[in-house]
Amino acid sequence: xxxxxxxxxxxxxxxxxxxxxxxxxxxxxxxxxxxxxxxxxxxxxxxxxxxxxxxxxxxxxxxxxxxxxxxxxxxxxxxxxxxxxxxxxxxxxxxxxxxxxxxxxxxxxxxxxxxxxxxxxxxxxxxxxxxxxxxxxxxxxxxxxxxxxxxxxxxxxxxxxxxxxxxxxxxxxxxxxxxxxxxxxxxxxxxxxxxxxxxxxxxxx
Amino acid sequence: xxxxxxxxxxxxxxxxxxxxxxxxxxxxxxxxxxxxxxxxxxxxxxxxxxxxxxxxxxxxxxxxxxxxxxxxxxxxxxxxxxxxxxxxxxxxxxxxxxxxxxxxxxxxxxxxxxxxxxxxxxxxxxxxxxxxxxxxxxxxxxxxxxxxxxxxxxxxxxxxxxxxxxxxxxxxxxxxxxxxxxxxxxxxxxxxxxxxxxxxxxxxxxxxxxxxxxxxxxxxxxxxxxxxxxxxxxxxxxxxxxxxxxxxxxxxxxxxxxxxxxxxxxxxxxxxxxxxxxxxxxxxxxxxxxxxxxxxxxxxxxxxxxxxxxxxxxxxxxxxxxxxxxxxxxxxxxxxxxxxxxxxxxxxxxxxxxxxxxxxxxxxxxxxxxxxxxxxxxxxxxxxxxxxxxxxxxxxxxxxxxxxxxxxxxxxxxxxxxxxxxxxxxxxxxxxxxxxxxxxxxxxxxxxxxxxxxxxxxxxxxxxxxxxxxxxxxxxxxxxxxxxxxxxxxxxxxxxxxxxxxxxxxxxxxxxxx
Numbered sequence: 001x002x003x004x005x006x007x008x009x010x011x012x013x014x015x016x017x018x019x020x021x022x023x024x025x026x027x028x029x030x031x032x033x034x035x036x037x038x039x040x041x042x043x044x045x046x047x048x049x050x051x052x053x054x055x056x057x058x059x060x061x062x063x064x065x066x067x068x069x070x071x072x073x074x075x076x077x078x079x080x081x082x083x084x085x086x087x088x089x090x091x092x093x094x095x096x097x098x099x100x101x102x103x104x105x106x107x108x109x110x111x112x113x114x115x116x117x118x119x120x121x122x123x124x125x126x127x128x129x130x131x132x133x134x135x136x137x138x139x140x141x142x143x144x145x146x147x148x149x150x151x152x153x154x155x156x157x158x159x160x161x162x163x164x165x166x167x168x169x170x171x172x173x174x175x176x177x178x179x180x181x182x183x184x185x186x187x188x189x190x191x192x193x194x195x196x197x198x199x200x201x202x203x204x205x
Numbered sequence: 206x207x208x209x210x211x212x213x214x215x216x217x218x219x220x221x222x223x224x225x226x227x228x229x230x231x232x233x234x235x236x237x238x239x240x241x242x243x244x245x246x247x248x249x250x251x252x253x254x255x256x257x258x259x260x261x262x263x264x265x266x267x268x269x270x271x272x273x274x275x276x277x278x279x280x281x282x283x284x285x286x287x288x289x290x291x292x293x294x295x296x297x298x299x300x301x302x303x304x305x306x307x308x309x310x311x312x313x314x315x316x317x318x319x320x321x322x323x324x325x326x327x328x329x330x331x332x333x334x335x336x337x338x339x340x341x342x343x344x345x346x347x348x349x350x351x352x353x354x355x356x357x358x359x360x361x362x363x364x365x366x367x368x369x370x371x372x373x374x375x376x377x378x379x380x381x382x383x384x385x386x387x388x389x390x391x392x393x394x395x396x397x398x399x400x401x402x403x404x405x406x407x408x409x410x411x412x413x414x415x416x417x418x419x420x421x422x423x424x425x426x427x428x429x430x431x432x433x434x435x436x437x438x439x440x441x442x443x444x445x446x447x448x449x450x451x452x453x454x455x456x457x458x459x460x461x462x463x464x465x466x467x468x469x470x471x472x473x474x475x476x477x478x479x480x481x482x483x484x485x486x487x488x489x490x491x492x493x494x495x496x497x498x499x500x501x502x503x504x505x506x507x508x509x510x511x512x513x514x515x516x517x518x519x520x521x522x523x524x525x526x527x528x529x530x531x532x533x534x535x536x537x538x539x540x541x542x543x544x545x546x547x548x549x550x551x552x553x554x555x556x557x558x559x560x561x562x563x564x565x566x567x568x569x570x571x572x573x574x575x576x577x578x579x580x581x582x583x584x585x586x587x588x589x590x591x592x593x594x595x596x597x598x599x600x601x602x603x604x605x606x607x608x609x610x611x612x613x614x615x616x617x618x619x620x621x622x623x624x625x626x627x628x629x630x631x632x633x634x635x636x637x638x639x640x641x642x643x644x645x646x647x648x649x650x651x652x653x654x655x656x657x658x659x660x661x662x663x664x665x666x667x668x669x670x671x672x673x674x675x676x677x678x679x680x681x682x683x684x685x686x687x688x689x690x691x692x693x694x695x696x697x698x699x700x701x702x703x704x705x706x707x708x709x710x711x712x713x714x715x716x717x718x719x
Binding site: 001002004007008010011012014015016017018019021022023026027029030033054055056057058059060061063065067068071072073076077083084085086088089090091092093094095096097098099100101102104126127132133134135136137138139140 | 289290291293294297298299300303304305306308309367368369370371372373401402407408409413414417418421422425426429435436437438439440441442443444446450454483487490491494495497498500501503504505506507510513514572576579580581582584651652653654658659661662663665666
């Protein structure tokens with residue numbers, strides 16, 4: 001090659017082509033997915049919990065997607081009763097699909113493990129509940145107090161992980177994060193996409 | 206097909222195509238003219254080369270310095286991340302050091318701090334050499350490197366305090382850190398393209414294509430990836446469009462440019478085939494940019510998007526083999542030169558790793574393999590084969606070649622280079638093999654619904670421990686390397702040179718003997 005312009009235009013053309021195919025086209029196609037009526041926008045508290053989920057990098061070990069049972073064990077493991085579809089993520093910004101399953105999938109964790117106290121205890125010290133777990137503990141979401149005050153959520157720790165004196169109390173952050181986890185409940189049937197008018201026109205001669 | 210300097214007379218065209226339109230093909234003519242000139246005439250005197258090197262000296266050394274500092278910090282955070290798999294309660298009391306923050310901090314330090322800073326330096330050094338003219342706008346380039354690094358520092362610091370965008374590879378804050386990164390890359394790119402526009406050679410060497418094209422690519426994908434307008438699964442599509450292209454159209458391309466320069470330079474033999482270089486470059490530009498969705502196989506994306514990416518991933522066989530064959534045929538028969546050139550040793554290892562990691566990537570994009578390896582530590586092994594064994598090894602080779610030429614002295618110790626090579630090379634082989642095996646075992650256990658999830662965790666544990674050992678070895682290697690670079694640099698402060706370095710002596714050409 002001897003021309004700079006060929007290099008520049010060729011380089012721009014290839015990357016813009018890829019942008020159109022993988023970003024702009026899906027953007028126009030996916031923007032208006034109708035979500036199932038059971039899927040509700042996150043509450044303020046759940047959204048704050050979601051921010052904490054992002055801040056503390058839960059996504060690096062937990063995915064939030066259920067794949068087709070024909071070639072994975074996701075449904076058989078009880079991680080969901082159907083593959084997840086784009087409409088399930090209508091309110092997710094940014095997405096938290098994840099690429100690692102060092103820990104189990106959380107797409108349906110609110111349905112699978114609906115006990116808030118279990119989650120609080122598990123966040124404080126996963127190995128108090130699951131001895132083989134390699135999940136980090138999150139003691140900074142909790143507070144060590146001599147005595148629980150009114151409205152405090154005190155943990156019922158097993159003796160092996162309990163402090164020598166006083167109680168472990170959940171900070172608001174821990175409660176918000178658990179609220180978000182419990183909101184991850186996609187056990188409704190997948191929404192049926194409305195047939196596009198163009199498709200109908202093609203079908204009717 | 207080899208461009209043979211032994212036939213310098215353009216009056217006698219290539220006997221392979223004595224007649225017909227081939228003779229008048231403009232590209233072919235240009236190639237022949239440029240490659241047919243006697244090398245002793247093309248080789249401008251070492252004085253000229255020293256002038257080009259001097260023009261880029263300050264930004265190049267700055268890029269290497271900042272890069273190496275990031276490399277050391279990033280390795281320590283990488284070690285900590287790895288240890289946290291083995292001892293999950295390690296340093297978990299502080300939110301700043303929780304696993305979910307040090308892991309992305311490690312990635313960002315390595316990709317944007319270490320690799321990108323060193324790649325700025327490498328490209329700023331390559332362009333004057335290849336355009337045979339001093340670097341234009343060196344101050345702009347210098348400012349670009351500094352602004353970029355401030356951006357990375359801010360981004361990583363915010364990430365550790367819990368401020369980030371939450372997308373893998375795009376974690377750095379889009380309001381405070383990312384504008385600085387875009388500006389920094391654009392400034393370095395401006396210096397690169399300005400130098401290219403003022404070039405004193407007609408023909409653009411293959412390294413120039415890769416290096417020059419990388420800058421508009423990086424700026425475009427980085428802006429596209431960071432726009433705050435995406436939601437739901439589209440945000441996932443953009444995320445992986447970016448993350449894969451950061452590897453394919455930035456990390457890969459600059460380093461392929463460097464390898465294409467250093468391989469023939471060190472062994473004194475031209476690149477095997479111009480046409481294979483062309484296929485490799487444009488094939489990569491076209492197919493690599495479409496690969497991203499293979500990170501979401503089986504996910505909630507329209508199947509045509511995933512199918513597009515799987516197809517493009519398989520098509521990557523073409524550019525990967527083109528580059529692999531081209532580079533292999535260039536060096537074949539001269540592997541012995543690796544004994545005398547540490548730069549060549551690292552570069553050859555990097556070139557082979559590029560072929561290996563690309564073939565592994567193609568394999569992983571196949572649905573039958575992906576159903577086992579997706580979501581497992583295999584992915585981490587794969588990314589380290591790419592970003593470390595290929596990109597970082599290539600940058601080490603580049604630094605071993607470039608630094609002495611800018612400082613005017615040889616590396617002081619062959620043993621320190623050996624120690625560096627053995628530590629990082631051995632460490633990384635252990636890393637990739639251990640995590641690769643661990644990942645497959647983990648994936649097989651996860652795929653078998655009869656086994657509890659616990660099985661997939663415990664199956665990977667011993668391999669994660671082996672990875673931690675590898676991580677420590679690699680970090681040791683980095684400290685050896687940084688110490689050696691420091692010694693070399695501090696020698697430049699003393700004025701007596703005991704003997705001139707070999708590269709100040711007019712090079713003797715190794716003739717292509719048939």
